[in-house]
Amino acid sequence: MSEFKSGFFVGGENCNGRVLIVDDEPDIRKVVRMTLQKAGYEVLEAENGEKAIETINSGENRLLLDIIICDIRMPKVNGIEAIAYFRQNYPRVPLIVLTGFPDTDMATSLLRQGVVDYLVKPVEGEKLRAAVGRAMEQRELAPL
Amino acid sequence: MIKVSETGPENDRAGRSVSCPSPPATGTPMTDRKGVMLIESTAPTKVAILGAGRGGTALLDLLHQIRTIEVVGIADRDPRAPGLQRARELHIPVLPHTADVIAHQDVQLIMDVTGDPGMEQILRDRVSPNVEVLSGPASRILWELVQHEARLQAELLHAEKLAGIGSFAAGIAHDINNPLQLILGLAENLTEEEDLKIIHDQAKEIVEAVKRTTAICRDLTSYSRRASSHHDSLVDVNAKLDDALKIARYAVAFHDVTVKKTYAVASTVKGNPDELLHVFVNLITNAVQAMERGGTLTVGSVKTPEGVEIRVSDTGCGIPPELLGQIFEPFFTTKPPGKGTGLGLYNIKHVVHQMNGTVSVESQPGVGSTFTITFPPIYRD
Numbered sequence: 001m002s003e004f005k006s007g008f009f010v011g012g013e014n015c016n017g018r019v020l021i022v023d024d025e026p027d028i029r030k031v032v033r034m035t036l037q038k039a040g041y042e043v044l045e046a047e048n049g050e051k052a053i054e055t056i057n058s059g060e061n062r063l064l065l066d067i068i069i070c071d072i073r074m075p076k077v078n079g080i081e082a083i084a085y086f087r088q089n090y091p092r093v094p095l096i097v098l099t100g101f102p103d104t105d106m107a108t109s110l111l112r113q114g115v116v117d118y119l120v121k122p123v124e125g126e127k128l129r130a131a132v133g134r135a136m137e138q139r140e141l142a143p144l
Numbered sequence: 145m146i147k148v149s150e151t152g153p154e155n156d157r158a159g160r161s162v163s164c165p166s167p168p169a170t171g172t173p174m175t176d177r178k179g180v181m182l183i184e185s186t187a188p189t190k191v192a193i194l195g196a197g198r199g200g201t202a203l204l205d206l207l208h209q210i211r212t213i214e215v216v217g218i219a220d221r222d223p224r225a226p227g228l229q230r231a232r233e234l235h236i237p238v239l240p241h242t243a244d245v246i247a248h249q250d251v252q253l254i255m256d257v258t259g260d261p262g263m264e265q266i267l268r269d270r271v272s273p274n275v276e277v278l279s280g281p282a283s284r285i286l287w288e289l290v291q292h293e294a295r296l297q298a299e300l301l302h303a304e305k306l307a308g309i310g311s312f313a314a315g316i317a318h319d320i321n322n323p324l325q326l327i328l329g330l331a332e333n334l335t336e337e338e339d340l341k342i343i344h345d346q347a348k349e350i351v352e353a354v355k356r357t358t359a360i361c362r363d364l365t366s367y368s369r370r371a372s373s374h375h376d377s378l379v380d381v382n383a384k385l386d387d388a389l390k391i392a393r394y395a396v397a398f399h400d401v402t403v404k405k406t407y408a409v410a411s412t413v414k415g416n417p418d419e420l421l422h423v424f425v426n427l428i429t430n431a432v433q434a435m436e437r438g439g440t441l442t443v444g445s446v447k448t449p450e451g452v453e454i455r456v457s458d459t460g461c462g463i464p465p466e467l468l469g470q471i472f473e474p475f476f477t478t479k480p481p482g483k484g485t486g487l488g489l490y491n492i493k494h495v496v497h498q499m500n501g502t503v504s505v506e507s508q509p510g511v512g513s514t515f516t517i518t519f520p521p522i523y524r525d
Contacts, residue, residue, distance in 0.1 A: 025322045027353070031329030073318055075399035075438075100321035101314045121321040122328040 016040040017066035017136050022052040022082060023098070024074045028121070032069060032098070035125040036132060049077025053085055056093075065093055067135045072099045072106070080110075087114050094135035098123065188214040192251045194242060194267075195258035196220035196227025199287045203257055206290050208234050209497055219245045220258075233500055233520070246270050256283050297494060304487040305422055308395065308429075309368055315394030319360050323353040360394075367391050367421060376499065378522065379420055381411040381445045381454055388424030389443065395429045400438025411445040411452045413519040415499035423495050426488045427456040427515050434460025434513060451501075451520040462509035471505065492517075 019041045021032045026047075033043040044061070046052035049070075056065055068086055072079035083095055096117040097110055107118040116138055117131045191207060193200050196218050204227055207213045218231045219239040228238045239245050245254060246267070254271060256263050256279035264279040271277055278286060330346045330353075337343050366387075389403065413420075431441050439459035446453040463471065470476045472493045477486035496503045500520050507513035 027326040028322055031326055034333060035329055073314065073397060073399075075397075078399070100319075100325075101317040122324040124328065125332045 015042050017132075017139075018042045018044065018061075018064055019067045019069060019132060020044045020046060020052060020055055020061075020065055021069045021098075022046045022049065022074070022079070023069075023071040024048055025071075028071070028098075032128065035128055038125075039129045039132070041132065048074045049079060049082030049085070051076075052082050053077065056086070056090060065090075066139050067094050067096065067132055069096045069098050069132075072097065073101065080106075083110065083113065083115065092139070094138050096131055096135055098128075188212050190214050190216045190250045190252045192216055192239070192245045192248055192254050193218040193227070194220075194245055194254060194256045194263065195260075196222075196225035196231070197257070197259070198226070199257035199259065199290070200225070200227035201230050202290045202294055203255060203287070204230055204234070204236065205498065206293060208236065216250050217245060217248060242266070251275055253278065255286070256280075257287055300487065301419065301422070301491050301495065304485050304491050305368065307485045308426070308488070309364075311396075312364070312394040315397070316360060316364070319394065320357055323357045326350075326353050363387070363391055364394070366418075367425065369418065376414050376416055378412050379415050379417045381413055381420075381452060382407040384417065384420050385424055385443050385445070385454070388421055388428055391421070391425050392428040392432065395425070396432045398432055398441075401432055401435055402438075402440045404440055404442045404444075406442060406444030406446075406455075408445045408447045408452075411447060411454075412522065413452050413499070413501075414522050415501075415519065416495070419495045420499070423492045423517070424454075424456070426492055430488065431456050431458035431460065431513070431515075434458045434462070436461070439512070448518075451518055454517045454519075455514055457512060457514040459512040462511055462513055463505070463507040464509055468505065468507060472503075 016039065019036055021029050021036075021043060022045075023029050023032070024047055029045045029047075033045065036043050044055055044065070046055050052068070052070070055061055056068070070079050070083060070086075074082075077085075079097065079099070083097070086093060086095055091114070094116045095114070096119060097107075097115050098119045098121060100121045102120045110118060116135050119128065119131060123131075189212060191213055193203055193207075193215065196204075197220070200218060200220065204215060204218060207215050215231075215234075215236050217237040217239040218227055219242055220228055221242075231238050239248070242263075245251065253276040254267060256267060256277065267277045267279055327350050330350050334343060334346055337346070385405070385407070392398075428441065428443065435441070435458050440457075442455070442457040444455045444457075446455070467478070472489050474490040475486035476490075493503055496517055496519075501517055503515065503517050505513060505515050
């Protein structure tokens with residue numbers, strides 16, 4: 001199993017960035033973690049929007065979280081509500097949607113709200129890493 | 145269009161509880177085309193049926209649902225005719241001989257569906273002149289119409305079911321694409337993995353994920369097929385409720401909904417298993433949809449002296465008292481266009497009546513709703 005890398009290394013050569021995956025399915029969180037850790041990312045997990053908001057508001061994550069990958073259909077606070085919160089309170093953090101149910105209208109609306117990518121499950125590891133890589137570039141360009 | 149209220153006055157106190165009995169009570173208020181209340185003052189027409197084969201059975205099923213008709217008896221030469229069994233289930237008198245029908249004191253109309261060419265003449269000779277007789281070609285046309293009506297009802301049920309399956313798309317996509325993501329991720333990893341233990345474990349995970357995905361197709365295939373034949377069978381209510389809970393999850397997300405099951409041991413009813421599954425899926429879906437912000441769904445069965453009761457309760461938004469009387473009417477819906485056919489509860493009522501059951505609802509806005517279906521005890525020869 002994987003282990004968290006300390007935030008101490010964030011930005012260092014051992015860590016390409018800190019990513020939060022928000023999905024109610026443990027299997028998805030596990031696969032995303034596996035895929036991104038191989039590419040040198042530190043991965044945090046949240047099982048719904050409520051937990052994701054708690055995570056981003058806790059400790060150093062406020063400053064050091066680089067990217068959020070978020071599902072839509074989730075209990076408690078769902079993806080749409082969570083994304084609205086992140087856009088309002090953490091506009092510097094790029095958001096990637098990873099959903100099991102492609103919906104063109106929703107995709108358009110989310111991209112308008114500033115979501116940087118809309119991925120439909122199942123997504124290949126290479127595509128996911130490429131999307132995260134692109135988002136990282138945007139994150140670096142975003143004003144702090 | 146004349147609209148007939150399904151509400152019986154007996155259960156409408158405080159406007160919070162409505163039952164939908166079968167057969168419906170007579171003398172029910174009606175509204176005319178201008179919405180003016182009419183009181184149906186005429187007593188029901190008393191009808192006797194001759195012939196209890198397929199035609200007689202279908203006619204019986206139809207007539208006993210019509211509030212302006214009272215079936216006073218049915219007869220057939222063959223004591224094993226299916227319509228006689230059906231009549232007993234419906235508590236309609238089974239008359240031993242044709243002569244008993246002819247001599248019946250109350251009968252106003254005799255419907256001959258024996259198919260026997262000689263019967264028309266017998267009836268013409270023997271039936272008192274103040275009793276109407278429907279026989280020969282006229283009764284054959286009626287039989288055709290009854291068959292047609294039965295086919296339309298079956299089509300309607302199926303159409304509504306298919307319309308409902310459209311709303312399963314999000315649930316199905318969720319339940320298929322999530323395991324697919326797991327399978328893809330693990331398979332990609334396996335192409336590079338060298339640790340034999342990890343390879344072994346992840347291959348097993350892939351196998352399990354594939355099994356979960358195939359279960360989805362199996363559930364949905366059994367649900368979407370056309371209701372099998374008209375043969376009723378003994379149905380284990382608890383198992384059907386469990387199946388319905390699985391299928392309803394495709395139609396609606398159970399996020400933040402706690403499911404409580406209160407099953408009585410060995411609850412069995414007589415009915416069409418496919419149609420019963422459809423009824424339960426509909427009730428459970430409605431209940432979960434009523435709890436947008438979560439709540440408790442209670443699904444239960446109770447054995448009572450009157451038979452078996454099946455209850456589906458939610459702690460959701462409830463139904464306003466002014467709408468309670470309309471919810472079982474066809475095309476009544478409170479959902480936005482494209483979200484509901486308005487045929488769900490209408491079909492539930494129809495299916496339950498077909499199985500000699502009753503359906504009732506109790507609801508309080510802001511507190512929740514309980515739908516109760518009652519099936520009579522199983523009749524045994």
